[in-house]
Amino acid sequence: MDIITYQDFHHIRLSDFYAGADIREIDNYEFMGEQWIGELSGFNTCLRLISNPDETRAISLDFTKDDAGLAEKALSVLQLPLKRSCTERDLAALFGEPQKKLRLAKDTMTLDYIIGENCSYYLSCTLHHINGLMYLDMIHEDKVIRKMKGKEKKKVMEE
Structure with a gap:
Protein backbone atom coordinates (compact mmCIF):
# COMPACT_ATOMS: atom_id res chain seq x y z
CA MET A 1 0.00 0.00 0.00
CA ASP A 2 1.37 3.39 -0.98
CA ILE A 3 1.06 6.01 1.70
CA ILE A 4 2.50 9.47 2.14
CA THR A 5 6.26 9.87 1.71
CA TYR A 6 8.38 10.96 4.66
CA GLN A 7 9.22 14.22 2.90
CA ASP A 8 5.55 15.11 2.45
CA PHE A 9 4.64 13.93 5.97
CA HIS A 10 7.37 16.11 7.49
CA HIS A 11 5.87 19.26 5.92
CA ILE A 12 2.29 18.78 7.16
CA ARG A 13 0.94 21.30 9.63
CA LEU A 14 -2.43 21.24 11.37
CA SER A 15 -3.15 24.65 9.88
CA ASP A 22 -8.77 27.38 18.80
CA ILE A 23 -5.60 26.21 17.03
CA ARG A 24 -2.52 26.97 19.11
CA GLU A 25 1.22 26.45 19.13
CA ILE A 26 2.54 24.17 21.86
CA ASP A 27 5.98 23.69 23.41
CA ASN A 28 7.37 20.91 25.61
CA TYR A 29 4.45 18.58 24.87
CA GLU A 30 5.09 15.07 26.14
CA PHE A 31 3.88 12.24 23.89
CA MET A 32 5.13 8.67 23.39
CA GLY A 33 8.03 9.28 25.76
CA GLU A 34 9.40 12.23 23.75
CA GLN A 35 9.25 16.03 23.98
CA TRP A 36 7.54 17.82 21.11
CA ILE A 37 6.52 21.21 19.73
CA GLY A 38 3.74 21.79 17.25
CA GLU A 39 0.10 22.71 16.76
CA LEU A 40 -2.92 21.58 18.73
CA SER A 41 -6.68 21.92 18.40
CA GLY A 42 -8.60 19.80 20.89
CA PHE A 43 -7.13 16.31 20.50
CA ASN A 44 -5.85 17.00 16.97
CA THR A 45 -2.11 17.58 16.82
CA CYS A 46 0.79 17.91 14.40
CA LEU A 47 3.99 17.45 16.37
CA ARG A 48 7.69 17.96 15.71
CA LEU A 49 10.44 16.64 17.95
CA ILE A 50 12.17 19.38 19.92
CA SER A 51 15.44 17.88 18.66
CA ASN A 52 14.21 18.15 15.04
CA PRO A 53 11.83 21.14 14.99
CA ASP A 54 11.44 21.45 11.21
CA GLU A 55 9.86 18.04 10.54
CA THR A 56 6.41 16.86 11.56
CA ARG A 57 6.86 13.37 12.98
CA ALA A 58 3.49 12.70 14.67
CA ILE A 59 -0.09 13.45 13.72
CA SER A 60 -3.08 12.74 15.97
CA LEU A 61 -6.65 13.02 14.74
CA ASP A 62 -9.90 13.14 16.71
CA PHE A 63 -12.89 11.80 14.80
CA THR A 64 -15.34 12.29 17.67
CA LYS A 65 -15.68 16.05 17.08
CA ASP A 66 -14.76 16.53 13.44
CA ASP A 67 -17.28 19.23 12.55
CA ALA A 68 -14.85 21.10 10.30
CA GLY A 69 -13.78 17.92 8.48
CA LEU A 70 -10.18 18.29 9.67
CA ALA A 71 -9.64 14.56 10.27
CA GLU A 72 -11.23 13.56 6.97
CA LYS A 73 -9.07 16.06 5.06
CA ALA A 74 -5.96 14.80 6.85
CA LEU A 75 -6.73 11.15 5.95
CA SER A 76 -6.81 12.13 2.30
CA VAL A 77 -3.43 13.88 2.46
CA LEU A 78 -1.91 10.99 4.45
CA GLN A 79 -3.21 8.64 1.74
CA LEU A 80 -4.85 6.43 4.35
CA PRO A 81 -7.92 4.67 2.90
CA LEU A 82 -9.80 4.81 6.20
CA LYS A 83 -13.35 5.89 6.88
CA ARG A 84 -14.78 7.27 10.06
CA SER A 85 -17.08 4.23 10.26
CA CYS A 86 -14.30 1.63 9.88
CA THR A 87 -14.32 -1.54 11.93
CA GLU A 88 -11.68 -3.91 13.24
CA ARG A 89 -12.37 -6.10 10.20
CA ASP A 90 -11.80 -3.12 7.85
CA LEU A 91 -8.44 -2.40 9.49
CA ALA A 92 -7.41 -6.07 9.25
CA ALA A 93 -8.28 -6.08 5.53
CA LEU A 94 -6.05 -3.04 4.97
CA PHE A 95 -3.15 -3.64 7.35
CA GLY A 96 -3.29 -7.28 8.46
CA GLU A 97 -3.13 -8.33 12.07
CA PRO A 98 -2.22 -5.58 14.54
CA GLN A 99 1.11 -5.54 16.34
CA LYS A 100 -0.81 -4.83 19.51
CA LYS A 101 -4.45 -4.84 20.53
CA LEU A 102 -5.65 -3.17 23.71
CA ARG A 103 -9.23 -3.17 24.95
CA LEU A 104 -9.69 0.15 26.76
CA ALA A 105 -13.28 -0.41 27.84
CA LYS A 106 -16.00 -2.84 26.87
CA ASP A 107 -16.95 -0.64 23.90
CA THR A 108 -13.53 0.62 22.70
CA MET A 109 -10.22 -0.87 21.62
CA THR A 110 -6.93 0.38 20.25
CA LEU A 111 -5.13 -1.43 17.43
CA ASP A 112 -1.47 -0.66 16.70
CA TYR A 113 0.22 -1.34 13.36
CA ILE A 114 3.46 -0.73 11.52
CA ILE A 115 2.33 0.27 8.03
CA GLY A 116 3.91 1.20 4.72
CA GLU A 117 6.32 -0.52 2.40
CA ASN A 118 8.67 2.25 1.27
CA CYS A 119 7.95 4.53 4.22
CA SER A 120 7.14 2.89 7.58
CA TYR A 121 4.86 4.49 10.12
CA TYR A 122 3.42 3.52 13.47
CA LEU A 123 -0.37 3.73 13.20
CA SER A 124 -2.62 3.51 16.23
CA CYS A 125 -6.40 3.43 15.74
CA THR A 126 -8.91 3.63 18.58
CA LEU A 127 -12.29 2.19 17.60
CA HIS A 128 -15.70 2.38 19.22
CA HIS A 129 -17.69 -0.81 18.62
CA ILE A 130 -20.66 1.12 17.16
CA ASN A 131 -19.32 4.46 15.92
CA GLY A 132 -16.06 3.24 14.39
CA LEU A 133 -12.87 5.28 14.31
CA MET A 134 -12.50 7.63 17.26
CA TYR A 135 -8.80 8.54 17.33
CA LEU A 136 -5.80 7.95 15.12
CA ASP A 137 -2.08 8.49 15.68
CA MET A 138 0.37 8.26 12.78
CA ILE A 139 4.02 8.56 13.71
CA HIS A 140 7.31 8.57 11.83
CA GLU A 141 9.68 8.28 14.74
CA ASP A 142 12.31 5.57 14.63
CA LYS A 143 12.34 4.91 18.39
CA VAL A 144 8.59 4.22 18.42
CA ILE A 145 8.78 1.92 15.39
CA ARG A 146 11.78 0.02 16.81
CA LYS A 147 9.96 -0.39 20.10
CA MET A 148 6.90 -1.85 18.34
CA LYS A 149 9.01 -4.17 16.20
CA GLY A 150 10.93 -5.22 19.30
CA LYS A 151 7.70 -6.21 21.03
CA GLU A 152 6.82 -8.36 18.04
CA LYS A 153 10.19 -10.13 18.20
CA LYS A 154 9.82 -10.74 21.93
CA LYS A 155 6.32 -12.08 21.38
CA VAL A 156 7.56 -14.51 18.72
CA MET A 157 10.52 -15.57 20.86
CA GLU A 158 8.27 -16.30 23.85
CA GLU A 159 5.97 -18.59 21.85
Missing part, protein backbone atom coordinates in the same frame (compact mmCIF):
# COMPACT_ATOMS: atom_id res chain seq x y z
CA ASP A 16 -3.10 22.98 6.43
CA PHE A 17 -6.47 21.42 7.31
CA TYR A 18 -7.99 23.75 9.86
CA ALA A 19 -8.11 27.51 10.38
CA GLY A 20 -10.17 27.63 13.58
CA ALA A 21 -9.53 30.17 16.31
Whole structure:
Protein backbone atom coordinates (compact mmCIF):
# COMPACT_ATOMS: atom_id res chain seq x y z
CA MET A 1 0.00 0.00 0.00
CA ASP A 2 1.37 3.39 -0.98
CA ILE A 3 1.06 6.01 1.70
CA ILE A 4 2.50 9.47 2.14
CA THR A 5 6.26 9.87 1.71
CA TYR A 6 8.38 10.96 4.66
CA GLN A 7 9.22 14.22 2.90
CA ASP A 8 5.55 15.11 2.45
CA PHE A 9 4.64 13.93 5.97
CA HIS A 10 7.37 16.11 7.49
CA HIS A 11 5.87 19.26 5.92
CA ILE A 12 2.29 18.78 7.16
CA ARG A 13 0.94 21.30 9.63
CA LEU A 14 -2.43 21.24 11.37
CA SER A 15 -3.15 24.65 9.88
CA ASP A 16 -3.10 22.98 6.43
CA PHE A 17 -6.47 21.42 7.31
CA TYR A 18 -7.99 23.75 9.86
CA ALA A 19 -8.11 27.51 10.38
CA GLY A 20 -10.17 27.63 13.58
CA ALA A 21 -9.53 30.17 16.31
CA ASP A 22 -8.77 27.38 18.80
CA ILE A 23 -5.60 26.21 17.03
CA ARG A 24 -2.52 26.97 19.11
CA GLU A 25 1.22 26.45 19.13
CA ILE A 26 2.54 24.17 21.86
CA ASP A 27 5.98 23.69 23.41
CA ASN A 28 7.37 20.91 25.61
CA TYR A 29 4.45 18.58 24.87
CA GLU A 30 5.09 15.07 26.14
CA PHE A 31 3.88 12.24 23.89
CA MET A 32 5.13 8.67 23.39
CA GLY A 33 8.03 9.28 25.76
CA GLU A 34 9.40 12.23 23.75
CA GLN A 35 9.25 16.03 23.98
CA TRP A 36 7.54 17.82 21.11
CA ILE A 37 6.52 21.21 19.73
CA GLY A 38 3.74 21.79 17.25
CA GLU A 39 0.10 22.71 16.76
CA LEU A 40 -2.92 21.58 18.73
CA SER A 41 -6.68 21.92 18.40
CA GLY A 42 -8.60 19.80 20.89
CA PHE A 43 -7.13 16.31 20.50
CA ASN A 44 -5.85 17.00 16.97
CA THR A 45 -2.11 17.58 16.82
CA CYS A 46 0.79 17.91 14.40
CA LEU A 47 3.99 17.45 16.37
CA ARG A 48 7.69 17.96 15.71
CA LEU A 49 10.44 16.64 17.95
CA ILE A 50 12.17 19.38 19.92
CA SER A 51 15.44 17.88 18.66
CA ASN A 52 14.21 18.15 15.04
CA PRO A 53 11.83 21.14 14.99
CA ASP A 54 11.44 21.45 11.21
CA GLU A 55 9.86 18.04 10.54
CA THR A 56 6.41 16.86 11.56
CA ARG A 57 6.86 13.37 12.98
CA ALA A 58 3.49 12.70 14.67
CA ILE A 59 -0.09 13.45 13.72
CA SER A 60 -3.08 12.74 15.97
CA LEU A 61 -6.65 13.02 14.74
CA ASP A 62 -9.90 13.14 16.71
CA PHE A 63 -12.89 11.80 14.80
CA THR A 64 -15.34 12.29 17.67
CA LYS A 65 -15.68 16.05 17.08
CA ASP A 66 -14.76 16.53 13.44
CA ASP A 67 -17.28 19.23 12.55
CA ALA A 68 -14.85 21.10 10.30
CA GLY A 69 -13.78 17.92 8.48
CA LEU A 70 -10.18 18.29 9.67
CA ALA A 71 -9.64 14.56 10.27
CA GLU A 72 -11.23 13.56 6.97
CA LYS A 73 -9.07 16.06 5.06
CA ALA A 74 -5.96 14.80 6.85
CA LEU A 75 -6.73 11.15 5.95
CA SER A 76 -6.81 12.13 2.30
CA VAL A 77 -3.43 13.88 2.46
CA LEU A 78 -1.91 10.99 4.45
CA GLN A 79 -3.21 8.64 1.74
CA LEU A 80 -4.85 6.43 4.35
CA PRO A 81 -7.92 4.67 2.90
CA LEU A 82 -9.80 4.81 6.20
CA LYS A 83 -13.35 5.89 6.88
CA ARG A 84 -14.78 7.27 10.06
CA SER A 85 -17.08 4.23 10.26
CA CYS A 86 -14.30 1.63 9.88
CA THR A 87 -14.32 -1.54 11.93
CA GLU A 88 -11.68 -3.91 13.24
CA ARG A 89 -12.37 -6.10 10.20
CA ASP A 90 -11.80 -3.12 7.85
CA LEU A 91 -8.44 -2.40 9.49
CA ALA A 92 -7.41 -6.07 9.25
CA ALA A 93 -8.28 -6.08 5.53
CA LEU A 94 -6.05 -3.04 4.97
CA PHE A 95 -3.15 -3.64 7.35
CA GLY A 96 -3.29 -7.28 8.46
CA GLU A 97 -3.13 -8.33 12.07
CA PRO A 98 -2.22 -5.58 14.54
CA GLN A 99 1.11 -5.54 16.34
CA LYS A 100 -0.81 -4.83 19.51
CA LYS A 101 -4.45 -4.84 20.53
CA LEU A 102 -5.65 -3.17 23.71
CA ARG A 103 -9.23 -3.17 24.95
CA LEU A 104 -9.69 0.15 26.76
CA ALA A 105 -13.28 -0.41 27.84
CA LYS A 106 -16.00 -2.84 26.87
CA ASP A 107 -16.95 -0.64 23.90
CA THR A 108 -13.53 0.62 22.70
CA MET A 109 -10.22 -0.87 21.62
CA THR A 110 -6.93 0.38 20.25
CA LEU A 111 -5.13 -1.43 17.43
CA ASP A 112 -1.47 -0.66 16.70
CA TYR A 113 0.22 -1.34 13.36
CA ILE A 114 3.46 -0.73 11.52
CA ILE A 115 2.33 0.27 8.03
CA GLY A 116 3.91 1.20 4.72
CA GLU A 117 6.32 -0.52 2.40
CA ASN A 118 8.67 2.25 1.27
CA CYS A 119 7.95 4.53 4.22
CA SER A 120 7.14 2.89 7.58
CA TYR A 121 4.86 4.49 10.12
CA TYR A 122 3.42 3.52 13.47
CA LEU A 123 -0.37 3.73 13.20
CA SER A 124 -2.62 3.51 16.23
CA CYS A 125 -6.40 3.43 15.74
CA THR A 126 -8.91 3.63 18.58
CA LEU A 127 -12.29 2.19 17.60
CA HIS A 128 -15.70 2.38 19.22
CA HIS A 129 -17.69 -0.81 18.62
CA ILE A 130 -20.66 1.12 17.16
CA ASN A 131 -19.32 4.46 15.92
CA GLY A 132 -16.06 3.24 14.39
CA LEU A 133 -12.87 5.28 14.31
CA MET A 134 -12.50 7.63 17.26
CA TYR A 135 -8.80 8.54 17.33
CA LEU A 136 -5.80 7.95 15.12
CA ASP A 137 -2.08 8.49 15.68
CA MET A 138 0.37 8.26 12.78
CA ILE A 139 4.02 8.56 13.71
CA HIS A 140 7.31 8.57 11.83
CA GLU A 141 9.68 8.28 14.74
CA ASP A 142 12.31 5.57 14.63
CA LYS A 143 12.34 4.91 18.39
CA VAL A 144 8.59 4.22 18.42
CA ILE A 145 8.78 1.92 15.39
CA ARG A 146 11.78 0.02 16.81
CA LYS A 147 9.96 -0.39 20.10
CA MET A 148 6.90 -1.85 18.34
CA LYS A 149 9.01 -4.17 16.20
CA GLY A 150 10.93 -5.22 19.30
CA LYS A 151 7.70 -6.21 21.03
CA GLU A 152 6.82 -8.36 18.04
CA LYS A 153 10.19 -10.13 18.20
CA LYS A 154 9.82 -10.74 21.93
CA LYS A 155 6.32 -12.08 21.38
CA VAL A 156 7.56 -14.51 18.72
CA MET A 157 10.52 -15.57 20.86
CA GLU A 158 8.27 -16.30 23.85
CA GLU A 159 5.97 -18.59 21.85
